[in-house]
Amino acid sequence: MTLNRPRVQILLSTYNGAAYLDEQIESLINQKDVEVQILIRDDGSTDDTVAKLITLEQRYPKQIRLCPESNVGVIASFFDLIQRSSETFDYYAFCDQDDVWMPNKLARAVAQLREKDESQPLMYCSATQMVSQNLEHLKVWPADIPRPLSLYNALIENVCVGCTMVFNKQTLQLVRKKIPATLNNVIMHDWWIYLCTASFGEVVFDPEPSIWYRQHQNNVLGGSTDGLVSKWRKRLSRFVKGKNQYILSKQARQFVQLYGQYMPSQLYRDVDQFLDSYQKGVLSRMKYIGQSPFYRQSRLDNWIYKFVFILGKL
Incomplete structure (x- = not known):
């Protein structure tokens, strides 16, 4: 060496x-x-x-x-x-x-x-x-x-x-x-x-x-080989049944509690507004999500994220 x-x-x-x-x-x-x-x-x-x-x-x-x-x-x-x-x-x-x-x-x-x-x-x-x-x-x-x-x-x-x-x-x-x-x-x-x-x-x-x-039968995590329709049917089902409810917002809140005081001011304000709007009623969530700066990579993923945010299940 x-x-x-x-x-x-x-x-x-x-x-x-x-x-x-x-x-x-x-x-x-x-x-x-x-x-x-x-x-x-x-x-x-x-x-x-x-x-x-x-x-x-x-x-x-x-x-x-x-x-x-x-x-x-x-x-x-x-x-x-x-x-x-x-x-x-x-x-x-x-x-x-x-x-x-x-x-x-x-x-x-x-x-x-x-x-x-x-x-x-x-x-x-x-x-x-x-x-x-x-x-x-x-x-x-x-x-x-x-x-x-x-x-x-x-x-x-x-x-x-x-x-x-x-x-x-x-x-x-x-x-x-x-x-x-x-x-x-x-x-x-x-x-x-x-x-x-x-x-x-x-x-x-x-x-x-x-x-x-x-990818094998013992994989617990990782990229799925499912087709698009199957992938989203499973994902929506998980949200409806409650398996994925609130995990994103809980992690975001945990992150801000630990790192918020060190974050660049604009980032902190945007995350704070995201979490604050999420805590409000459905009309406030609908108003916020239309101009939210946060995004998922694919267009379909983005619509799912917005829909789940409005439902208050994120």
């Missing part, structure tokens, strides 16, 4: 993921033009995951650090990894347990981040090449990000896939400074990072996929 290569700490949370670990870890170890350390927190696996990880740690003692822990769930597990991470690295990357990284994934991300002002919080994310469990190509997702990756998007939509995220030390410090006392109102760790970086720094999106994003 050469000393002048960027140092990247990969934050990997595992849970009953033994089937794909060898293939995945090898793809992390073999990243080009960067020096990596993989910090792994196992979230109480009951299969052979920990045994496999111990073997891999013995094989790569300088590059793997394993922390077997009890089960707390994916969000808390990743926040724990953020707290355990070391500020001696240049960049940090989230990693899911069953994907395979292309050899230039990290080098490509670092190169794009280095084109920006690195004194501010920065985050890179990319499209993914979705594949079957046997790595057969399905589609690229997300296919298109037509509008800016700003707080005005991040407050109500996460288009940044966590396992593609690479961020700098300033972002790590920003997140660690104000970790919520309870994570009940955080929808997902990657969404929270997107919110933080979009509010205080810059987010870079790369349309070129650099991971094979495996």
Whole structure:
């Protein structure tokens, strides 16, 4: 290893993921033009995951650090990894347990981040090449990000896939400074990072996929291969049945409570008006939503967001 290569700490949370670990870890170890350390927190696996990880740690003692822990769930597990991470690295990357990284994934991300002002919080994310469990190509997702990756998007939509995220030390410090006392109102760790970086720094999106994003029956999260009609039927059904009610507004309120005093004044006023209007009656919500600066990326998504806002179910 050469000393002048960027140092990247990969934050990997595992849970009953033994089937794909060898293939995945090898793809992390073999990243080009960067020096990596993989910090792994196992979230109480009951299969052979920990045994496999111990073997891999013995094989790569300088590059793997394993922390077997009890089960707390994916969000808390990743926040724990953020707290355990070391500020001696240049960049940090989230990693899911069953994907395979292309050899230039990290080098490509670092190169794009280095084109920006690195004194501010920065985050890179990319499209993914979705594949079957046997790595057969399905589609690229997300296919298109037509509008800016700003707080005005991040407050109500996460288009940044966590396992593609690479961020700098300033972002790590920003997140660690104000970790919520309870994570009940955080929808997902990657969404929270997107919110933080979009509010205080810059987010870079790369349309070129650099991971094979495996879809299989054990996937809990991730991009869906559903068709458009099926996708929206399911989404509307979740809202009607209450499964998604109020999660966006709760997360937004939690974010403002922690970071509001530090936010640029215009951003703070816009978020405050959003939350204040949401608390009012249906006529006030209808009046506000017509001129709201917040948006989702697709036109159809935007109409759904406006409709749910008016219903007071956001």
